[in-house]
Amino acid sequence: MAKTAEKNGRTVTLIITVCIVFLLVLLVIYLLPETRVSQVQVSYLGAAREKAASMGLADADFVRRSEVTGQKVGAKAEWEVQAKRRIASMGYFRLDEVRLDGSSANLIISARTPLATISTAGRYVTLDEDKYVLSITDKLTGKEPIRVYGAELRYPTLGEVTMGVNQRLDEALEIAKVIRDNGLTGVFTEISMLENREVRLGTYRGVPVKINLRFDVATSLDIAKSMLDKGVDEGSIEVAGENGYYKPVQDTFQSINGM
Secondary structure, X not given: OHHHHHHHHHHHHHHHHHHHHHHHHHHHHHHOOOOEXXXXXXXXXXXXXXXXXXXOOOHHHHHHHHOOOOOEHHHHHHHHHHHHHHHHOOOOEXXXXXXXXXXXXXXXXXXXXXXXXXXXXXXXXXXXOOOEEEEEEOOOOOOOOOEEEOOOEEOOOOOOEOEEOXXXXXXXXXXXXXXXXXXXXXXXXXXXXXXXXXXXXXXXXXXXXXXXXXXXXXXXXXXXXXHHHOOOOOOEEEEEOOEEEEEOOOOOOEEEOOO
């Protein structure tokens, strides 16, 4: 009986000791200051560095806007989301991720590719193909991507996805993508969305081209380009289906096979 009591006493003592050690460890962890981000550097992907330089932005601007310095390392999942939103609010840039190495952080920055500049409510709003607002200005600089008229936006906000008042925005961006993807940015200079799904395009020759979205856009643009390349430099061009029509200044039509 005495041996059993002694054994039980040792067991209880051991359990108490383990509990005390565990509590001390928890206390130390609680009292010690959590590691925070003390150093932040910036790495650029693709054309991000060149774009930042053209806008007069330095690494310090991205570090300051991200507000990553001083954040708790263990809470990265929370503050990284906010950091991405802050960088997005700069317009052209995206924070792909924050890489941590101890108390050091590396901001991985990429640049969005502008697709079109929308004329809306007296302002010019540049979007990428995902409808992110990259810039909002009152004046054109001549460096913007293809301009779009007749596609009104609903409350565009810098760094956020915007919406169109109707389907014209989606249609205009699709036309802009066809122009870009087919190397026609030097041919067509602006897009005007009209009624009944008709579109008027400005061209490098100053000859307007009218197409209808009932027909394949790429085909219509190829026909119009072929006619411009053949020397059309006045009047206007209309494309319907597989045919392009040249309309001289004197309002008479001539049918030309544009392909």
